[in-house]
Amino acid sequence: MNIIMQLLLLGANICMLFLPLHILNIRPFHHFKVTLQCILHHHYIIHSAFLLFLLSLFSQKMGRPPCCDKSNVKRGLWTPEEDAKILAYVANHGTGNWTLVPKKAGLNRCGKSCRLRWTNYLRPDLKHDSFTPQEEELIINLHGAIGSRWSLIARRLPGRTDNDVKNYWNTKLRKKLMKMGIDPVTHKPVSQVLSDLGSISGFPNTTTTNQMAYVNKELVMNNMAPTKTEPSGSNKSVVENTQEGQVHSWQHHIPYQVLTTENVQSQVFSETASSTSSSSSSNLTQLGSPQSYSCQTPQAQTGPHCSSFDWSEFLHSDSFVWSLNPSSLVQSEADLSINAKTNGHDKQGVSAVEGCCGASMEYQIKKQCEGHSFVDGILDRDSELRAAFPELLDASFDY
DNA sequence: AATATCCGCAACCGCTCCGAC
DNA sequence: CGTCGGAGCGGTTGCGGATAT
Structure with a gap:
């Protein structure tokens, strides 16, 4: 009798608390759900059950609940036993509907966590060895x-x-590029990035000096050599920024590959669009092979050496590419829009390709196909800048 | 040998997108 | 048209081993 009274009393209290919120459709309310559950579960299991019942009644108005009750699922590293359960489940039922997997597989994990464990670690087609130089490249x-x-x-x-x-x-390649004096975000020489910063913001040289100092400090903090100023625009500047052997190794073993327009359009563009087609696997396999990135047109291989690499063109390569061959890109965009409609999940990728690949990548490709590698362009441009602004670059050591 | 620091990687988080309803 | 739920993405965190002091 006492329990019944407590239940009724609790129910009334909860209704008094919940009903106005329910009526007002206050969505953030569902954040209280787990907390209340925990509090009540500790002392009053029956109350908790009642609360859950009420919560289920109100859940229609509480907005989207979390994918799982995070306070009651295991987190952290996976045990071999848990892995075995996932593997057994997938072997029997395949992948899909991951929210049901923990229950069906007998796991006390969030479905999202199960999916991540499968896709990032347990999938049988995954490689677990270190990256090859070709993959790095x-x-x-x-x-x-x-x-x-x-x-x-x-x-x-x-x-x-x-x-x-x-x-x-994040752990290797970014540092490797920085060590070479190349900004890993823009893939430009650090000096060029700072020069762009100065020209865009209109800062006086003193500010640019500070910026240089800042970046060099960053390099030092990352155990990297600060940028040395080379007199008379030597094209060895980047090489001498760091340990020579490493850069030689970089340039010889991990060269920027030469790409053709056709390759990129067929590779990057078709990759996102063809994931639903039967030929997607062959495409992807082909894409993974380094030779598919070599310049195949004889004209390009024997083309004139590009002596000037204009970074402003690189920055604004959208318009540049359009001026080069707008018709082909119109065609590409038309294809992409069709493909995006036929393959909704890859729309993000398509738009990314439209925004990024179709422009800057194509520009690189064209430059590279003219016999001028990406690294060559960086080095050339860096040398030009050093020759043009020796005092600016010297100032970087004033900190 | 003990402790501190660094580093790599697995896992998590918050967000967006998209199809179903 | 709005909502829900699944799936995926990119950024971040934190654990555990390796290395330095």
């Missing part, structure tokens, strides 16, 4: 072209996940 090329679109980049690397690529970039 591909990541750098693609990052330079499309930025940190890790999932798109990972699709070119069979057996690698977006998480793998992202981690590898």
Whole structure:
């Protein structure tokens, strides 16, 4: 009798508390749900059940609930037993509807967590060994072209996940580029980035000096050599910024590959669009191979050496590419819009390609196909800048 | 040998997109 | 048209091993 009275009393109290919120449709209210559950569960299990019942009644008006009750699911590293359960479940039922997987597989995990564990670690087609130089090279090329679109980049690397690529970039490749004096975000020489900063903001030289000092401090803090100023615009400047051997190794073993327009359009564009087609797997496999990135047109291979690499053109490569061959891009965009409609989940990738790949990547490709590699362009431009602004670059050591 | 610091990686979080209803 | 739920993405966190002091 006492329990019944308590239940009724609690129910009335909760109704008094919940009903106005329910009527007012206050959505953030569902954040209290778990907390209230925890408090009541500690002392009054029956009350908690009653509360849950009420909550379920009100849930229609509480907005989107969390994907799982995070306070009651296990988090952190996975045990071999848990892995075995996932593997067994997937072997029997396949993937899909991950929210049901924990329940069906007997796991006390969030469904999202299960999906991540499968896609990032347990999938049988994953490689668990270290990245090869070819993979490194591909990541750098693609990052330079499309930025940190890790999932798109990972699709070119069979057996690698977006998480793998992202981690590898953040821990290794980014530092490697910085060590070479190349800004890992823009893939330009640090000096050029600072020069752009100065010209865009209209800061006087003193400010630019401070910026240089800041970046050099960053380099020092990252255990990297600050940028040395080379007299008379030597094209060895970047090489001498760092340990020579490393850069030579970089340039010889991890060169920026030469790409053709056709390759990029067929690779990056079709990759996002063809994921639903039967030929997607062959495309992706082909994309992962380094030779697919070599310049195939004899004209390009024997073309004139590009002596000047204009970074402002690189920055505004959208218009540049349009002026080069607008008709082909119109065609590409038309294809993309069709593909985007037929493959909704890749729309993000398509738009990314439209925004990034179609422009800057294509520009790089054209430049590279003219026999002028990306690194060559960086080095040339860096040398020009050093020759043009020796006093500006010297000032970087004034901090 | 003990402690501090660094580093790599697995996992998590918050957000967006998209199809179904 | 608005809402819900699944899926995916990119950024960030934190654990555990490696290395330095």
